[in-house]
Amino acid sequence: MLWTLIRADLRSVVNAVRERRGRRRAIGMLVAALVGGPFFVAASFAVGYGMARLGTDPVTVFAASFTAVTVVVLVVQLPSVIESFFADRRLLLLALAPIRPLDVYLSRLLLASRIGWALGVLLVAQMLGFGVATGAGGAFYVVGLAGLVLVVASAISLQVIALSFLLRVAPASRARDVATLVAALLGALLYLGWFAVVGGGRPAATGLGPYTEVGRRLGWLPTAWPARALAGVLAGDPGHTLAWLAATAALCAALGFLAWVGYRRAFVLGVGVFGEGGGTSIGRRRTRRARRDGAERPASPVGALLRKDLLSMRRDVRRLAGVLPSLAVAVVYPVLFSRSISGTGLGFWGSMWGCIFAPFLLSNVLALPAVALEGRAMLLLRLAGTPLWTLLRAKLSYTIPAVAVVGVPGALVVAVLHQATGAQLVAVAAASLWVSAGLAAIGTGAGALAPNFDAPDPRRAVGFTGVIAGNLADAGFLACSGGGVGLGVLGWWLGSPWTAPLVAAGVVVAAAGVALVVLLLAISMRRLARLDYGSI
Structure with a gap:
């Protein structure tokens, strides 16, 4: 029966690729992999090869790599784990079918592990580089691949244990909120823990020294056990290799058993909570309250759409779980970025460029799929005669404050840690608000260029064309904004008579960035007006 479930999952993937939208998505992913993949794979291979040629201890090299894969899986994989184990529509049929729950659990474990294995491609490239440099045999690669599979399975099992426990102890009506809150705390704690391990607060070292130092500090973690097994292979000690590999397999088996026990008891409950229709009682109570409020004051289409988006974000666990890891990164990033050496004058503004990462990340997570996540409601909005500009205004009213509320405080934290003056703090706040608003508007407009209204997952809600255009x-917007700010700062730094012309030139360049955003929104409106919503 397990093999039947696996074949069904594979067949669903093949059928999805055969469809027109699935074919486009597959082509887009293939193009992205061919464009960016070789560079990162070659870089990982070069790192492994270089460290081996320098005589670096393999334990310190691969302890950091295996731990990094584990951290990424724990933070990024949570939406996929929830989707695979609890929110997939097919689980409703599997719960009623005469199928062993163990077979369902194992097939779901394999389905959820595929993204983790894809993330491990860079680790495999690093192992290849290290193995080529040291002349390792085939056993080295077999042990490394086995360690990667066990580490990914252990991380996913740990997530299933946590979710199953929450479903058992939390009320069913609040299980979604509790799970997403724990996910946010987990992401923040993992990044803070990584920051503590790499030596937060001290100036960053150069070369490969920081990497090996991190590996030495992580040597006591279970994620370093596969690295010790690889070291045993290189040392020609089969007993040492088998001992550490067996310890890794035993830990994976223990976590898998605990996950299976918890999942068996929480399977049906989890499908009811995380699947479609979960938490309807809360929705009914709040709907009645919204009706009473609407009777007291005139209805605003923009306000109604904005409230709907806020409620959807809280209730839709797939969207919220996908946003929380990025939110944790954006919140913790200012602390990580404060390790940079503080600058003065032009150097200060150069050091602030890293603060763009937080609004850029959140704009891609929140703003890009904002229009597409309307789903079938777009047909109702068009039939009701809702103007497209009203829809875009509602989305902008939702995405711009959401991105700015994280981007602006983060930039101010970095500025304070860099000992900024009062005038610099005001300028940083204005610049970060400008960048956050621009990136959020661009994400909203780009998502409207190629929306996939049938996608239940926000990560698949925008086509490849929209992502590239965004x-x-x-x-272009960051180049114009950076050019405008740079010209203004340069004019202020040079003083008279350069101040006025350089500031004026900076305003013109920044205005070009605004024109780019307006042009993208206009094209998006025309694109939405031409779509056939009857096929949704």
Whole structure:
């Protein structure tokens, strides 16, 4: 029966690729992999090869790598784990079918692990580089691949244990909120823990020294056990290799058993909570309250759409779980970025460029799929005669404050840690608000260029064309904004008579960035007006 479930999952993937939208998505992913993949794979191979040629201890090298894969899986994989184990529509049929729950659990574990294995491609490239440099045999690669599989399975099992426990102890009506809150705390704690391990607060070292130092500090973690097994292979000690590999497999088996026990008891409950229709009682109570409020004051289409988006974000666990890891990164990033050496004058503004990462990340997570996540409601909005500009205004009213509320405080934290003056703090707040608003508007407009209204997952809600257009528009807007700020700061630094002309030139360049955003929104409105909503 397990093999039947696996074949069904594979067949669903093949059928999805055969469809027109699935074919486009597959082509887009293939193009992205061919464009960016070789560079990162070659870089990982070069790192492994270089460290081996320098005689670096393999334990310190691969302890950091295996731990990094584990951290990424724990933070990024939570939406996929929830989707695979609890929110997939097919689980409703599997719960009623005469199928062993163990077979369902194992097939779901394999389905959820595929993204973790894809993330491990860079680790495999690093192992290849290290193995080529040291002349390792085939056993080295077999042990490394086995360690990668066990580490990914252990991380996913740990997530299933946590979710199953929450479903058992939390009320069913609040299980979604509790799970997403724990996910946010987990992401923040993992990044803070990584920051503590790499030596937060001290100036960053250069070369490969920081990497090996991190590996030495992580040597006591269970994620370093596969690295010790690889070291045993290189040392020609089969007993040492088998001992550490067996310890890794035993830990994976223990976590898998605990996950299976918890999942068996929480399977049906989890499908009811995380699946479609979960938490309807809360929705009914709040709907009645919204009706009473609407009777007291005139209805605003923009306000109604904005409230709907806020409620959807809280209730839709897929969207919220996908946003929380990025939110944790954006919140913790100012602390990580404060390790940079503080600058003065032009150096200060150069050191502030890293603060763009937080609004850029949140704009891609929140703003890019904002229009597409309307789903079938777009047909109702169009039939009701809702203007497209009203829809875009509602989305902008939702995405711009959401991105700015994280981007502006983060930039101010970095500025304070860099000992900024009062005038610099005001300028940083204005610049970060400008960048956050621009990136959020670009994300909203780019998502409207190629929306996939049938996608239940926000990560698949925008086509490849929209993603590329958004990235290009982001680059153009940031170039114009950076050029405008740079000209203004340069004019202020040089003083008279250069101040007035350089500031004026900066305003013109920044205005070009605004024109780019307006142009993208106008094109998006025309694109939405031409879509056939009857096929949704």
